[in-house]
Amino acid sequence: MYKRLERNDLCWCGSGKKYKSCHAAFDDKLIQFEHQGMIIPSRDLFKTEKDIEGIKKSAVINMAVLDEIGEKIHAGMSTQEIDDIVYNTTTKMGGIPADLNYEGFPKSVCTSINEEVCHGIPSEDIILQDGDIINVDCSTILDGYFSDSSRMFCIGDVSPEKKRLVDVTKECLEEGLKAVKPWTPIGDMGNAVHQHALKNGYTVVREIGGHGCGNAFHEEPFVSFVSKPGTGMLMVPGMVFTIEPMVNMGTNEIFIDEENDWTVYTADLKPSAQWEVELLVTETGYELLCW
Numbered sequence: 001m002y003k004r005l006e007r008n009d010l011c012w013c014g015s016g017k018k019y020k021s022c023h024a025a026f027d028d029k030l031i032q033f034e035h036q037g038m039i040i041p042s043r044d045l046f047k048t049e050k051d052i053e054g055i056k057k058s059a060v061i062n063m064a065v066l067d068e069i070g071e072k073i074h075a076g077m078s079t080q081e082i083d084d085i086v087y088n089t090t091t092k093m094g095g096i097p098a099d100l101n102y103e104g105f106p107k108s109v110c111t112s113i114n115e116e117v118c119h120g121i122p123s124e125d126i127i128l129q130d131g132d133i134i135n136v137d138c139s140t141i142l143d144g145y146f147s148d149s150s151r152m153f154c155i156g157d158v159s160p161e162k163k164r165l166v167d168v169t170k171e172c173l174e175e176g177l178k179a180v181k182p183w184t185p186i187g188d189m190g191n192a193v194h195q196h197a198l199k200n201g202y203t204v205v206r207e208i209g210g211h212g213c214g215n216a217f218h219e220e221p222f223v224s225f226v227s228k229p230g231t232g233m234l235m236v237p238g239m240v241f242t243i244e245p246m247v248n249m250g251t252n253e254i255f256i257d258e259e260n261d262w263t264v265y266t267a268d269l270k271p272s273a274q275w276e277v278e279l280l281v282t283e284t285g286y287e288l289l290c291w
Contacts, residue, residue, distance in 0.1 A: 002027055002043065012043060029183070030236065038185065039233045041221070046238035047214055052280060052289070054145035055214045055240065059278065059290035061095040062140040062147040069138075075130045075156045079111040082136060083122035090140055098139035098146055098217050105262060110137040110150075114162075117205060117246050117254055117264040117272040130156035133166055135274045139217065147290040148213050148242055150276035161249070162271055168200045169247040169273040176225070176243045180279065180286040186235050190227030193245045203252035205272070208264065210242040213278055226252075237283050244276035 004027075005012065011022035030040045047055070065086050072085060086109040090097050097108035105119075112120035112135045113128070120126075120135075128134065137150035152166045172193045179192040190209075197204045210223030221233040225245040250270035257263040266272050278290040 002031065013046065014048060030234075033183070033234055039221075041233055041236055041239055044215075045212055045220060046236070047240050047280065051145065051214060052240075054143055055147055055278070055280075055289050058095065058140050058142035058145045059147035059149075061090055061093045061142060062138055062149055062290050064093065065089045065138050065140070066136065066149065066151050069136055070151070070153065073128070073134075073136075073153050073155070075128050075132075077128050078124050079113075079120070079122040079126045079128070079134075080124040082111050083107050083109050086138055094142060096141040098141045098148070099137075102217060109139075110135070112137070112263070112272075112274070114271050115266045115269045117248070117266055118208060118274065119262045119264055121260055121262055128155050131158055131162070132156075133158060133162050133271060133273060137274070137276065141217075145215070146213050146217050148217070148276065148278050149290040150244065150274060152273050152275060164200075165202065165247065165249050165271055166273045168197070168202060169245065170275050171200075172196045172204075172225075172245045172247055173243055173275045173277065176245065177277070177279070177286065180235060180243075180281060182235060182237050182281055182283055182285070184235055185230055185232050186221060186223060186241075187227035187231035188229050189235070189243070190223065190225045190232070191229045193225040193243070194227070197245070197247050203248045203250070205246040205248065205252055205254055205264075207254065208246060210244045210276075212239070212241045214240040235281050237281050239281045240278065240289065241281075242276055242278050244274055246272055246274045248272045 007020035132155040176193040179189040212219030253267035
């Protein structure tokens with residue numbers, strides 16, 4: 001996969017250093033894994049120090065937006081009001097809502113309530129009710145760098161069953177984070193998420209998962225949360241991706257709204273929950289960039 005450089009050539013990463021003192025040993029290690037049959041990331045998936053700094057600055061806006069929503073969200077509020085907060089706060093801080101007009105998506109944020117798995121479209125006609133659970137999925141562009149995270153919010157007096165789903169889904173994400181270890185396959189992480197959901201009587205959506213992120217909204221790899229151990233792309237220091245399991249109270253089957261061609265629902269219309277973080281794989285584990 002990798003074009004071999006001469007040892008005294010400038011390194012491919014743009015550091016300005018000679019290859020032999022920069023990424024030569026790193027590439028040799030990757031090639032060894034490739035010879036063992038592992039899927040290794042392409043060079044364009046490794047983030048430079050400049051990239052990481054840019055993603056972190058974008059994430060400052062993204063998290064500030066979610067913090068503000070957390071302070072203001074309440075029963076009786078329309079999801080359009082949430083969208084207004086996202087747009088206004090993001091643009092005032094110098095960013096661009098990444099969702100807005102992405103592949104035709106009409107709003108600045110995804111607001112998915114109860115049985116909506118993801119990609120709920122904000123509307124003045126959708127009013128938050130006491131007992132709802134809602135996922136607010138926010139993505140930000142700043143100076144060409146992308147950040148992406150989502151949080152669950154419980155509106156008013158939420159049933160114990162829904163509250164448990166929200167809590168266990170967050171635990172699934174945390175189990176996934178524990179399994180992010182450099183030079184191991186990403187399927188190990190996805191399996192850790194899946195097993196925790198199954199242990200608690202829930203299912204995980206198969207068709208939609210996490211993704212690489214940072215220099216573009218969606219990059220490789222696709223991150224499955226129903227994967228088998230030992231499968232998938234190798235997690236290598238310098239990679240950035242999201243962990244965002246969608247955990248269902250009932251079946252893992254889903255369908256897409258035929259009218260808007262965006263919003264995803266559980267097939268049995270039972271509740272679904274999701275939390276999302278964006279992370280950097282490091283030599284010792286991971287660093288959270290956006291949460």
